[in-house]
Amino acid sequence: MGHELEKVFPTNPKDYQLYEEVGEGVSATVYRAFCIPLNEVVAIKVLDLERCNNDLDGIRREVQTMRLIDHPNVVKAYCSFPAGHQLWVVMPYMAGGSCLHIMKFAHPEGFDEPVIATLLREVLKALVYVHGEGHIHRDVKAGNILIDADGAVKLADFGVAACMFDTGDRQRARNTFVGTPCWMAPEVMQQLHGYDFKADIWSFGITALELAHGHAPFSKYPPMKVLLMTLQNAPPGLDYERDKKFSKSFKEMVSTCLVKDPKKRPTSEKLLKHHFFKHGRSNEYLARAILDGLPPLADRFRALKGREGDILLNRADEDKEQLSQREYIRGISAWNFNLEDLKSQAALIQEETPNSELDVNHGTNYANDSVQQIASYETDDVANVVTSRKEKFQDLQDFDGFLSTAFPIRPLKALEGYFDVSEDEIKDASPNGQVGMQSDSESRMLMNQGSHEVNSESKNTRPENLENSTFVVKHLDVSGRQKIFSGSLLPERVLSHAKNTALPTERDELHQKYHCERNYSGPLLSRHSSNHSSVNLNDESSEGRVFQRKGRFKVTSSDAGNKVATLVSPAVGLTASATLEAATILPTLQFIFQQNVIQREQIVKLLKLVEQASGHHVEPSGLGGGELSQLGLQPSLTAIKERELQSYILQLQQQVDNLADELQITKLKNAQLERKLYSFQKERDDINEIDIPKGEYSQ
Numbered sequence: 001m002g003h004e005l006e007k008v009f010p011t012n013p014k015d016y017q018l019y020e021e022v023g024e025g026v027s028a029t030v031y032r033a034f035c036i037p038l039n040e041v042v043a044i045k046v047l048d049l050e051r052c053n054n055d056l057d058g059i060r061r062e063v064q065t066m067r068l069i070d071h072p073n074v075v076k077a078y079c080s081f082p083a084g085h086q087l088w089v090v091m092p093y094m095a096g097g098s099c100l101h102i103m104k105f106a107h108p109e110g111f112d113e114p115v116i117a118t119l120l121r122e123v124l125k126a127l128v129y130v131h132g133e134g135h136i137h138r139d140v141k142a143g144n145i146l147i148d149a150d151g152a153v154k155l156a157d158f159g160v161a162a163c164m165f166d167t168g169d170r171q172r173a174r175n176t177f178v179g180t181p182c183w184m185a186p187e188v189m190q191q192l193h194g195y196d197f198k199a200d201i202w203s204f205g206i207t208a209l210e211l212a213h214g215h216a217p218f219s220k221y222p223p224m225k226v227l228l229m230t231l232q233n234a235p236p237g238l239d240y241e242r243d244k245k246f247s248k249s250f251k252e253m254v255s256t257c258l259v260k261d262p263k264k265r266p267t268s269e270k271l272l273k274h275h276f277f278k279h280g281r282s283n284e285y286l287a288r289a290i291l292d293g294l295p296p297l298a299d300r301f302r303a304l305k306g307r308e309g310d311i312l313l314n315r316a317d318e319d320k321e322q323l324s325q326r327e328y329i330r331g332i333s334a335w336n337f338n339l340e341d342l343k344s345q346a347a348l349i350q351e352e353t354p355n356s357e358l359d360v361n362h363g364t365n366y367a368n369d370s371v372q373q374i375a376s377y378e379t380d381d382v383a384n385v386v387t388s389r390k391e392k393f394q395d396l397q398d399f400d401g402f403l404s405t406a407f408p409i410r411p412l413k414a415l416e417g418y419f420d421v422s423e424d425e426i427k428d429a430s431p432n433g434q435v436g437m438q439s440d441s442e443s444r445m446l447m448n449q450g451s452h453e454v455n456s457e458s459k460n461t462r463p464e465n466l467e468n469s470t471f472v473v474k475h476l477d478v479s480g481r482q483k484i485f486s487g488s489l490l491p492e493r494v495l496s497h498a499k500n501t502a503l504p505t506e507r508d509e510l511h512q513k514y515h516c517e518r519n520y521s522g523p524l525l526s527r528h529s530s531n532h533s534s535v536n537l538n539d540e541s542s543e544g545r546v547f548q549r550k551g552r553f554k555v556t557s558s559d560a561g562n563k564v565a566t567l568v569s570p571a572v573g574l575t576a577s578a579t580l581e582a583a584t585i586l587p588t589l590q591f592i593f594q595q596n597v598i599q600r601e602q603i604v605k606l607l608k609l610v611e612q613a614s615g616h617h618v619e620p621s622g623l624g625g626g627e628l629s630q631l632g633l634q635p636s637l638t639a640i641k642e643r644e645l646q647s648y649i650l651q652l653q654q655q656v657d658n659l660a661d662e663l664q665i666t667k668l669k670n671a672q673l674e675r676k677l678y679s680f681q682k683e684r685d686d687i688n689e690i691d692i693p694k695g696e697y698s699q
C-alpha cells in the first residue's frame with residue numbers, strides 16, 4: 001500500500017514533460033505526463049489559481065486529503081507545486097480514464113452486471129477506507145471512478161470531500177454541502193438535520209444506476225428540478241420490468257442504498273457484505289471486458305470532445321435564442337454548474353433519448369407539470385439575480401474594497417504550507433506569470449475580471465447608453481480561449497436593433513415578441529466567471545442559502561421549522577400546492593423576492609433607455625427621485641449593501657468552518673506523526689536494550 005510513498009516526486013515543473021490532455025473538470029485540466037527523473041508516466045492535474053481565487057479552501061482541502069490518503073482504491077497525490085499561476089498536482093496515471101468516458105465512448109447503454117459488480121465493489125472498498133478515515137467524499141459518480149490499464153479501480157476527485165473530524169466527533173452531521181445534484185442525497189438538499197457519510201451511500205446507489213443505464217436518473221433535467229424531483233418523488237431504482245436483464249440482488253442492493261432516511265441506509269462496510277458484490281470479478285476481467293479494443297485515453301478524450309463540438313455545431317443553425325434557452329434550461333449558465341458533467345450528460349441523452357423527450361424547454365412533458373415550471377422559473381430567478389448583481393457591483397464605488405476584504409490574502413500565500421510551495425518561491429514570485437503570483441491589487445483585478453471585461457466588451461460593441469442594459473460576460477476557458485456568453489433582459493439583438501433603427505412602436509412590438517418567446521428574462525452567465533460569480537452567488541446565498549462553489553451546488557442550512565407552503569409560479573400563472581419542508585421552499589421565495597427588487601431596477605434602466613432613445617433627457621437624479629418612487633421603482637441601495645454585508649459575513653463563517661476542518665486535519669496528521677515518533681522511539685529503545693547487554697558483556 002505504501003510503496004508509492006517511497007518514491008520522491010520532484011516539485012519542479014521542469015522535471016515533467018506534459019503530453020496530451022486526458023480530462024477536463026470544473027476547476028482543472030488533466031494531462032498525461034512524464035516524470036523525467038523517475039522515468040515514470042504520471043497524470044498531472046493543472047489548476048489555474050487565477051480562476052480559483054475564491055476557492056482556495058477547496059483546493060487546499062483536496063490536495064491535503066489526496067496526500068494523506070493511502071489506499072489502492074483511492075487516487076492519491078504524489079506531490080503538488082506551483083507553476084506560474086497554476087498549481088500542478090502529480091498523481092498516478094489511470095490509463096483507462098473514467099467510467100463515464102468509457103461508457104460514453106463504448107457503452108452508451110451502460111455496463112453489464114458483472115462489470116458493474118466489480119466496479120462498485122472496488123469503489124465500496126474505497127468508501128470503507130475513506131469513511132474509516134473520517135472523510136465524506138461527497139462526489140461519488142461514474143466520472144470520478146478511474147480505471148488503470150490493468151483494470152484497477154480508483155475513486156478520484158477529492159475536490160469537495162469533507163472531513164468528519166470535528167471536536168472529537170467523527171460523525172458529526174454537517175450543515176453545508178457541495179455536490180452534483182443528480183447524485184445528491186435528499187437530506188443534503190433539505191439541510192434539516194445535517195448529513196454524514198450516509199450521503200455517499202445515496203450517491204453510490206445513484207452511481208449504480210448510472211453504470212446500469214449509461215446516465216444518472218434525472219440527468220436530463222435542470223438542477224433545480226433535480227432537487228425537487230429527488231425530494232418529492234419516490235427514490236429512483238432499477239425497474240423490475242424495464243431492467244429485466246439485471247439480477248434481483250442488484251436491484252435489492254440499489255434499493256438498500258436509495259432509501260430517503262439516511263439512518264436506514266447501510267454503512268459502506270455493511271454494504272460491502274451484500275451478496276451482489278459476490279458477482280464481482282477480477283481486475284483482469286474488468287480490463288478485458290471494458291478496456292480491450294479501446295483507443296488510448298487521449299484519443300478517446302479528443303474524440304468525445306469532438307463529438308461535443310459536433311453537437312454544438314449541429315445546433316449552430318438553430319435560432320440563437322433557442323440555443324441559449326436550451327443551454328440555459330440545462331442549468332449550465334444559470335447555476336454555474338459543472339459544465340463538463342452537464343455537457344457529458346447532455347451528450348449521453350442526445351444519443352439515447354428521442355428529441356421529444358429531450359426538449360425539456362418546449363416539450364409537452366413540461367407543459368402541465370407545475371412543479372417543473374416552478375423549477376425552471378427558479379432557475380431563471382437565480383440567473384437574473386446573479387447577473388443583475390454583477391451589474392450592481394460595477395456601480396458600487398467601494399467594490400474594490402469589498403473584494404479586497406472578501407479575499408484578503410494572495411492565492412499562493414494562502415496555499416503556503418499545504419503544497420510544496422517554498423517561502424522563497426512566494427517571496428521571489430514575479431508578477432509577470434513566471435513561477436509566482438499576483439499582487440493584492442492584481443488579485444483584485446482578477447476578482448474583478450468578469451466585470452471589467454463586461455465593460456470593455458460593451459465599449460467595443462455598443463454605445464454608452466446600452467452598456468448598462470446588456471450584459472456580456474466574457475471569460476477564459478480551460479485552454480485559455482476566450483468564451484463569450486451573452487444575454488440581457490432583452491435579447492441583445494433586440495436592443496441593438498432598438499438602438500439603431502426601430503421607432504418606439506416597433507421597439508414595443510419587438511419587446512413584446514421576444515418577451516413572449518423567451519420566458520426567461522435573465523442573462524446568461526458563464527461558469528468560468530467563477531471569481532466574480534461566486535462572490536455574487538454567495539451573495540445570493542446570504543438570503544437564499546443556496547451557493548455555488550467549484551462549479552457545483554452548495555446548500556447551507558436555513559434554520560427554518562417545518563412549515564407547509566404553497567408555491568405560486570407567477571411566470572406561468574399556475575399554482576402548485578406542495579407540502580414541502582420550509583427549508584426547501586424558503587430559498588425559492590427569497591429568490592423570487594430578490595428577483596422582484598432587481599427586476600424593478602431593470603425596468604428603471606429600460607425606462608431610461610426608452611427615454612433616451614425617444615429624445616427625452618433624463619437627469620440621473622430623476623431616475624432615483626420622486627418620479628420613480630411614485631411608480632414604486634426606487635431601488636434600495638441600503639438593501640443591496642445589507643445583502644453584501646450578509647454575504648461577507650457568510651463568507652467569513654465559511655472560512656471559519658474551513659479553518660476548523662483544517663485544524664482537525666492537522667491534528668490528525670499530528671497524531672499520525674506522534675504514532676510514528678512513538679514507534680521510532682520504541683525501535684530505538686529496543687536497539688538500546690540489545691546494546692546494553694553487549695556492553696556489559698564486553699566489560
Ligand SMILES: Nc1ncnc2c1ncn2[C@@H]1O[C@H](COP(=O)(O)OP(=O)(O)OP(=O)(O)O)[C@@H](O)[C@H]1O
Pocket residue numbers: 022023024025026027028029030043045075091092093094095097098101143144146156157159338340341
Ligand atoms: N489520474 C488520472 N488519470 C487519468 N485521467 C484522469 C486522472 N485524474 C482525472 N482524470 C480525468 O480528468 C477528468 C477531470 O479530473 P477531475 O475530476 O479531478 O477534475 P475536477 O476539476 O476536480 O473535476 P470535477 O468536474 O469533478 O470537479 C476526470 O473526469 C478524468 O476523466
